[in-house]
Amino acid sequence: MVNGLFANWMLNLSEEDVGTYVGSCHCGLVKFRLKTDIGYSVRCDCSICKKRGTIMVRCDVNDLDIFEGKEHLSRYQFNTEIAEHYFCSRCGIYTFHKMRKLPDKFGVNAGCLEGVDVFTLKPIFIEGSKR
């Protein structure tokens, strides 16, 4: 896959394309609010994303606020233990993860976001398995 596409994922969000969204897990224990550009989404083939199968949007760490149920989030780490993968301890849904390459960004499960039809997203495929 083209390197430039991955580079885009790394860029800072441009203010004009950013909107505010509310997200939740399936059972609703965990609720969060974030700013993101929904026009830029990805799927990734790294060992965990491949199995998770989620379309992700990105968000600055400071632009995500867990306003309900933070205590119900579980954290999963593996390998270098730099990335932090969060999921609801009750329903198991992946909500977001702190990225290994960019620890000041979250990848966020686009399917968790209210008002977002994931079928209308056009995710770019990035080869996280090679990084």
Ligand SMILES: [Zn+2]
């Ligand atoms: Zn849940």
